[in-house]
Every structure is written in C-alpha cells, then in structure tokens.
Amino acid sequence: MRRGWDWLMEPDPWSRRSPWKESGYALLLAVVSVGAGLLMREASPVGLGFFGAGVVVLALLRRRFPATVFLVTSACAGPLAAGIFVLTPMAWSAGRRIESSGRTLAAFVGAYVLLSVSGLLLGGDTGLSTVLGMVLSALIYLALVIVPGLAGRYLAQRQTLLDTLRERNAQLLRESRMVAGQARLLERQRIAQDMHDSLGHQLALIAVHTGALEVDSELTDRQREAVGVLRQASVGAMHELREVVGILREGEQPEAAAVDESGRAVRGTAGVAALVAAARGAGRQVVLRHTGERRPLAAAADHAAYRIVQESLTNAYKHAPGASIAVELRYEPDSLVVEIVNGPAGPGRAGEVVSGGQGLTGLRERARLVGGIVHAGAADGGGFRVAGVLPYGTGEKAPFVVPEDDFPRQSADGSPSEGVPAMNWNVSGQEPVMGEMYGAGGGRRNTLGGVGLGCGIAMLVVVVIGAAVAVGGYFLVKSAGDNLVSKERYEEIAVGTAEEDVRKEMPSGGSFWTSGIRDAEGHPKKPENSECLVVVSEESASEFDREAVFRFCFRDGKLIEKASYEVTVDL
Structure with missing residues (x-):
C-alpha cells in the first residue's frame, strides 16, 4: 500500500x-x-x-x-x-x-x-457567434485557469528558491565549521609546540637541579624532604604538561584518567586525595570530606572536578596563605557538588601574589562544556568559596546548562534542524548575518517584497476577473438587445410575408435567451406542416415565472400565422 x-x-x-x-x-x-x-x-x-x-x-x-x-x-x-x-x-x-x-x-x-x-x-448551442464565444471562453480561461496556474507556479518556484538557499546556507555553515575547526587545530598545535619547547625545558631543568640537590650531603633531613617535594611536583608537572600537549594536538579529551609513575591518579576525582596530600605535605591545613554514594562521572566532567579542586587550592595558596582549607565532594542524586572553602588570610598576608584573573574563568568554561556551573564568591565569616555542580552524564541526562555551539541553529551533522531554517546567528542569537538571504535593509525588506508581490498577483487576479465580467456583461447586454423583439416590429410584419424577409428581420431564435423557452409550457398548437420561429418579446410578462414571446409559423416559404402569448419557464 x-x-x-x-x-x-x-x-x-x-x-x-x-x-x-x-x-x-x-x-x-x-x-x-x-x-x-x-x-x-x-x-x-x-x-x-x-x-x-x-x-x-x-x-x-x-x-x-x-x-x-x-x-x-x-x-x-x-x-x-x-x-x-x-x-x-x-x-x-x-x-x-x-x-x-x-x-x-x-x-x-x-x-x-x-x-x-x-x-x-x-x-x-449557446446562441453566441463563434468569435464572441471564443473571446468569452478566452477571458474565462484567463481568469479561472491561467491565473491559478501562474500563482501555483510562483509559489512552487519561491519554495524551490527558499529550499535552495537553505541548502546553500547549510553547506556554507558546514564549510565554515570545517575551516574554523582546522584553524583551531592549527592554533592548538602551535600552542602545544610552544608549551613543549618552553615549559617542558624549564620543568626538566627544575627536576634535574632538585634531584641533584636532594642527594647533597650538606642538607638536613627536613631540607631534603622539602627538596623531594619540589622534585615530585616538577615531575608531576612534566607529566601533566605532556598530557595537556597531547590533548591540544589530538583535539579531544582522553577517556581514562592519567596516572604518574607511582600509579597515583593525577586527574579526576580519584586524584583529589593526592592534591590534598600534597597540600598537607607543604604545611597547609586541608580537610577532605566525601558525602553521598560515589558514582562515576563522564571523563570530561571527572577532569573538570579535578581542575576545580586544583585551581581552588592554588588560589588559596596565593591569596590566603596560612588559612585553613576544606574540600568536600558531595554526590547528590543528579550531580556531583565540588566545594572548596578557605578561611580568611592571616594579618598582612593577603594580596601578596599577582594573579592573571583567568583561573576562575577557565573553570566556568570547563563546567559549561560538560553542562555544569561554577560559583565563586566570598564565604560567610570571611574567606572565599568555590563550588562546582557537575552532572553525572551529558545529553539526555539533563545537563544544567546546554553547551553552546558556534552555530546554535545548526544540527550536529551540519544540516538544518527540522522546522528551523539553517541560519548563521551572531553572539546575541537574534540577528541573522547571512547576506544572501537578507538585503542591506535586513529581513524586513524581503518580507515586504514578498507581501508586495503577493498583493500584486492578487490585484492582477481581481483586475482580470473584473475585466472578464465587464466584457462578458457588455456582450450579454448586446446579445440581449439583438435577440429581443419589440411590439412594434412584431406588428409591422403581416401574414403572407415571405419567410426569407421575416427571418431577416427577426433573431435566429437559437440563442441561450430562447433555449429554455422553446421547451416551456404554454405554447399553442402550431399549424400542420409548418415550421415556427419563437423569439422573446421586450414586453414584461404578467408573472415572475412567465415570459412573453412571439411566434411566427411558415409553410411553403410564407408566413401563415403569428401569435403573441406567455409561457411558463423553469427558474
């Protein structure tokens, strides 16, 4: 079927x-x-x-x-x-x-x-001449056939044009996404190369010098322990740098958390304990708490949780030295809450380190990309608080914030979304920027142009139909005048007149004006062996459903009888 x-x-x-x-x-x-x-x-x-x-x-x-x-x-x-x-x-x-x-x-x-x-x-037989009939049929055909056909063709071509523009727009958007992706990849590779050449070299020097210093016999045990912490930190930084460089070059997040040589996780919630332990080893007072039933997170969200704790601890080191720090991981039914709170800095110790101000911005961006949010602000009683809310999953698992795309009106495969025209929208999400579909005056100009064209077609239809009615009315009135017979003309014709002369003076009797009268009721019996001509009289009938007519009957080429009477017509 x-x-x-x-x-x-x-x-x-x-x-x-x-x-x-x-x-x-x-x-x-x-x-x-x-x-x-x-x-x-x-x-x-x-x-x-x-x-x-x-x-x-x-x-x-x-x-x-x-x-x-x-x-x-x-x-x-x-x-x-x-x-x-x-x-x-x-x-x-x-x-x-x-x-x-x-x-x-x-x-x-x-x-x-x-x-x-x-x-x-x-x-x-309509009773109209061939020329008149062709003219009337042409006007009717123009009004009732040609105009609807042109209107249908205009709408079809307009829809085809719009579909073509949408397809071309979608293709341009896909190509622009590809070009932007290639540009981002090249920039990421350049940044990765710069990081590897500069930071990698410096961290390697730090690791070598701290390793040599650690075995110096003149150091005390306390100093050797501190130098060992610095060496481990430099080695961990080198591993993290290698991981970041790999991410930048590959352009994608790894699915599993990276570990150092000792097997200790350096990313993800599993690495938070190591961060806290390192902070305690540096002499900071840090408390770590886990609440709720632990649940796995997506790789990107797990990495974001680790970075939130890491950046928050770094900010506490710089801006509140000596203050106590509390780190809490709360596993809620629908999300993981990562909260880091530090107390107020000691007297005269706050604000001693210059910050670039990009750390919290980067955290918010990480959380947004996985559908979460990050809040940072002053804590009650002084100090500072950073809290991140990260969903366990993405997509259909209801992220808190829908990750924005460079082209929010474009679907994942680059094709137009159903019911939404493919359109490149700017940052505000309100103004279209595709010049092919909008002129210098914007979308309103095209809208007004379409309305004007539609009004023009409607006006053309009205004019054509009006002209057809006017011309048809004129010919109907003219036809009526030619097919109606006055009382004076009827009385001028005498019985015995030649049939040829009578027919020259009278209408043919075959028009649509007499088509219903010939078969109407009320005709008197015609003479034997005669042929009669019935025409419509100009006189008004006595009743609404009756019509006044004249009849002329001929035999042997002469008029043998004429009669004036009324017949009943069907309305």
Whole structure:
C-alpha cells in the first residue's frame, strides 16, 4: 500500500496523513463538480456519476502526471460548465508541478485548445457567434485557469528558491565549521609546540637541579624532604604538561584518567586525595570530606572536578596563605557538588601574589562544556568559596546548562534542524548575518517584497476577473438587445410575408435567451406542416415565472400565422 502511495505522491514526500488528505481532496472535488452538474442539469445522474469517478482518479494522479491530468481534465471540462470546478484546482496543481517553463506553456496552450474544441463539438448551442464565444471562453480561461496556474507556479518556484538557499546556507555553515575547526587545530598545535619547547625545558631543568640537590650531603633531613617535594611536583608537572600537549594536538579529551609513575591518579576525582596530600605535605591545613554514594562521572566532567579542586587550592595558596582549607565532594542524586572553602588570610598576608584573573574563568568554561556551573564568591565569616555542580552524564541526562555551539541553529551533522531554517546567528542569537538571504535593509525588506508581490498577483487576479465580467456583461447586454423583439416590429410584419424577409428581420431564435423557452409550457398548437420561429418579446410578462414571446409559423416559404402569448419557464 505504501509503495503505491509513494508512486502516486512522487516527487512530493509521503507521510501517514497523505492517503487521507489526498482521498479527501479527490472526493471533495468529485462532490463539488457532480453537485454543480446536478444543479445545472447538464447531464443525467448516471453520466455525472461516471464524471465524478473520473474526477477522483484524475485528482489522485495529478501529482504523478501533472501535465497529462491537466490536459485530460481540460478535454472533459469543455462540454460541462461544472468542469470548471475541477479545471481550476488542476491548473493550480499543474502550475506547481510541471518542471520546465516550455512544458508548462505547451500544457496550458494545449489545454485551451482541447477545452475550446471539446466545447464546440460536444457542448450545446449557446446562441453566441463563434468569435464572441471564443473571446468569452478566452477571458474565462484567463481568469479561472491561467491565473491559478501562474500563482501555483510562483509559489512552487519561491519554495524551490527558499529550499535552495537553505541548502546553500547549510553547506556554507558546514564549510565554515570545517575551516574554523582546522584553524583551531592549527592554533592548538602551535600552542602545544610552544608549551613543549618552553615549559617542558624549564620543568626538566627544575627536576634535574632538585634531584641533584636532594642527594647533597650538606642538607638536613627536613631540607631534603622539602627538596623531594619540589622534585615530585616538577615531575608531576612534566607529566601533566605532556598530557595537556597531547590533548591540544589530538583535539579531544582522553577517556581514562592519567596516572604518574607511582600509579597515583593525577586527574579526576580519584586524584583529589593526592592534591590534598600534597597540600598537607607543604604545611597547609586541608580537610577532605566525601558525602553521598560515589558514582562515576563522564571523563570530561571527572577532569573538570579535578581542575576545580586544583585551581581552588592554588588560589588559596596565593591569596590566603596560612588559612585553613576544606574540600568536600558531595554526590547528590543528579550531580556531583565540588566545594572548596578557605578561611580568611592571616594579618598582612593577603594580596601578596599577582594573579592573571583567568583561573576562575577557565573553570566556568570547563563546567559549561560538560553542562555544569561554577560559583565563586566570598564565604560567610570571611574567606572565599568555590563550588562546582557537575552532572553525572551529558545529553539526555539533563545537563544544567546546554553547551553552546558556534552555530546554535545548526544540527550536529551540519544540516538544518527540522522546522528551523539553517541560519548563521551572531553572539546575541537574534540577528541573522547571512547576506544572501537578507538585503542591506535586513529581513524586513524581503518580507515586504514578498507581501508586495503577493498583493500584486492578487490585484492582477481581481483586475482580470473584473475585466472578464465587464466584457462578458457588455456582450450579454448586446446579445440581449439583438435577440429581443419589440411590439412594434412584431406588428409591422403581416401574414403572407415571405419567410426569407421575416427571418431577416427577426433573431435566429437559437440563442441561450430562447433555449429554455422553446421547451416551456404554454405554447399553442402550431399549424400542420409548418415550421415556427419563437423569439422573446421586450414586453414584461404578467408573472415572475412567465415570459412573453412571439411566434411566427411558415409553410411553403410564407408566413401563415403569428401569435403573441406567455409561457411558463423553469427558474
């Protein structure tokens, strides 16, 4: 079943609602056209039933074969006035779905030819001249077929243009992401190389000199222990530098926590105890507490927790020397809370170290990238407090802050998100910066241009329909004047006048003005072996549903009888 709908809907996309929508649309067209045909009594109910079935089939095939369905509908709509209710929506569909302009022009010209030919061959006699009938049919075709077709084609081309712009915009965004990624990678490699060449050399010198100093026989045990701490710190710094350089070069976070030669973790929550132990070895009063049931964190969040503790301890060393420090890791149901609080600095000891002011900023950035937050500020009773809240997972595990992207309106694979146009947004997230889709005046200019074009098309439709009504009204009035006979002309014609002379003075009697009168009730019996001409009188009838007529009967080429009377017409 779905394969069949796919075939019918091609090239439009298929959805679950498509069968219901298409079937409802086809049935609606059939009901409207058949109902109009019944009201106008253009054919028998059986014939209109077959016509309705054909409308359903054509409506279902209009997407797959737009030009063919439009031509077939035009050929079928010629004999029936109710066919216009089907031809107009088919013209809209054909204008939207026929691809090339040449095929579209050929389809609409061919449809007009088929409509005119089928109307002349199979349609009833309207009483209008051939030229007048062609003019009226051309105006009606222009208003009810050409204009809907142009409107449908305009909307289809506009949608195609918008889709093309969105695809091009998405491609540009993907390319810009790639270029930015390459630039970031090159910059990271340059920074990694500089760090390796400069800091690595200095740390290696520190490790060598502290190692040599540690074995100096003139040092006391206390001094040798302090020098050993410095050597271990320099060695640990070298390992961390090597790790950071590797991260910068590879461009990604390692999945497992790094360890030093002794097997001690240097990153992650497992390394917090080592940080506290090193601080205690340096003579600081540090307390470490764990609360809650321990749970594993993602590698990036685990690394962020370690860095929060490390940076907070460093800040306490620099800005509050001699103050006590409390480190707490609280495992909450949905997040890990890392809190570091130090007391106030001793008298005259605060503010002795110059800081670059980038440490807390880096911590906030680390936490944001994993969906967490970091708060830093004065603690109650003096001192300073740093607290980080880090989720156990990312993505669907509800991070506290959605990590921002360079292109927030772009999905992960670079394609436009569903229902959202692909657009490059600036930092404020409010102003589009794609010049191809917006002119110098911004998006409002394009919006006004689209509204103006739509209003122009609507105005064109109104003007065309108004012109068609005006021209049709003029010809109807002229036709009425030519087909109505005055009482004076009726009385001037005497019985016995040659039939040829009478017919020259009278209308043909075959117009639509007399089409319903010839079969109306109330005609007197005509003479035997005679042929009669019935015309409409200019005089008003005595009742609303009656019409005043004149009748002239001929035999053997002469007028043998004329009569004036009223007939009952169906309204």
